[in-house]
Amino acid sequence: MILETATITVTPGREDEFVAAVEQQGRVVLERADGWRSLRVLRGIERPSVIQLHLEWETLEDHTEGFRGGPLFGEWRAVIGPFFAEPPQVEHWAPTA
Amino acid sequence: MILETATITVTPGREDEFVAAVEQQGRVVLERADGWRSLRVLRGIERPSVIQLHLEWETLEDHTEGFRGGPLFGEWRAVIGPFFAEPPQVEHWAPTA
Numbered sequence: 001m002i003l004e005t006a007t008i009t010v011t012p013g014r015e016d017e018f019v020a021a022v023e024q025q026g027r028v029v030l031e032r033a034d035g036w037r038s039l040r041v042l043r044g045i046e047r048p049s050v051i052q053l054h055l056e057w058e059t060l061e062d063h064t065e066g067f068r069g070g071p072l073f074g075e076w077r078a079v080i081g082p083f084f085a086e087p088p089q090v091e092h093w094a095p096t097a
Numbered sequence: 098m099i100l101e102t103a104t105i106t107v108t109p110g111r112e113d114e115f116v117a118a119v120e121q122q123g124r125v126v127l128e129r130a131d132g133w134r135s136l137r138v139l140r141g142i143e144r145p146s147v148i149q150l151h152l153e154w155e156t157l158e159d160h161t162e163g164f165r166g167g168p169l170f171g172e173w174r175a176v177i178g179p180f181f182a183e184p185p186q187v188e189h190w191a192p193t194a
Binding site: 002003005019023040041042043044045046047051052060091092093094095096097 | 099100102116120137138139140141142143144148149157188189190191192193194
């Protein structure tokens with residue numbers, strides 16, 4: 001399992017709309033992705049226009065190759081992209097335990 | 098519940114030692130903290146000397162006031178501080194669901 005963190009600065013005032021879009025239309029896209037395990041949507045306390053998505057994938061390649069390189073990525077970006085105020089910052093993390 | 102993310106750049110070569118210190122001595126300190134719920138230790142895939150700690154607290158103040166303002170914080174920093182290559186970056190996140 002690996003964790004993807006996507007840190008997204010949303011156009012101010014559209015945060016709630018973005019969260020709803022991710023939880024509804026976005027989640028439906030993820031549910032069709034091979035190796036996708038979970039989604040958690042978090043809002044910054046110090047930076048309220050920043051939303052962080054935590055996504056678990058079975059392997060790194062399930063995200064970076066299968067998802068990003070496949071047909072679902074366009075659907076996903078069509079849902080979330082219109083809310084971006086800045087390019088998203090994406091990182092991957094491996095559990096140590 | 099709120100999530101604290103602490104992004105810590107560790108002195109290169111000491112990553113495994115840092116993880117072991119957090120999981121062993123660090124966890125014992127956290128277990129005595131009011132409002133602390135969980136700890137997850139993750140290692141950066143793109144940045145292997147960066148370790149991210151995910152800590153869940155019942156409330157923001159359990160971390161920012163109770164823990165940071167209380168006697169356990171010194172013990173915690175004594176465990177993790179010697180490994181810091183840079184000041185840690187700490188943020189707090191609220192679940193949206």
